[in-house]
Amino acid sequence: AQKVTQAQTEISVVEKEDVTLDCVYETRDTTYYLFWYKQPPSGELVFLIRRNSFDEQNEISGRYSWNFQKSTSSFNFTITASQVVDSAVYFCALFSPYSGAGSYQLTFGKGTKLSVIP
């Protein structure tokens, strides 16, 4: 069975602080994909990143960075110098092609609500 755990339900930070959102996953498959999505108050899910299980390189995109560690089954997301516009719910998700769950069926974590206070 697959599982994604986002232990932090809610986080509040003051603008310009750095913040890390944790994501721990469970899967028996060796081939899988990990995702982060942002859901602002408007509701739309915004794709942020996809990482496959064979690529452990950390990624940086502007103020966003991701730390993928297979040894600890974690895929953490860091926002540097947070801004009010970063306030949203962030979801981590997992997909395994061979899990039998069907074409690109994602397993979502429960989400972390980030509030950035001006």
Place this chain on the structure above:
Amino acid sequence: GAVVSQHPSRVICKSGTSVKIECRSLDFQATTMFWYRQFPKQSLMLMATSNEGSKATYEQGVEKDKFLINHASLTLSTLTVTSAHPEDSSFYICSAAGTGEYNGQYFGAGTRLSVL
């Protein structure tokens, strides 16, 4: 690229009426489309998976006669909430999965359904 349009964004209806929600992949062909339901402050709950031209696969506990899904083409899937009741009020999100450069799941903006 990879734009998914979901319409309407918000609908208010009377109890007992049916509501249709459309999900379109605008710039790619979606081999599979997914329908999710999201309750306030909760994660997305997968309702069903549909492949073009075939019957949708519903998750356990989802009433297929209540939530009718049609995936008539590679760019369009519809969800019809039949005989809606107040407990059906929720945020419904669709997503579309393509192949090749569109290999992934791309989400619509969601539909907020309020049943009075």
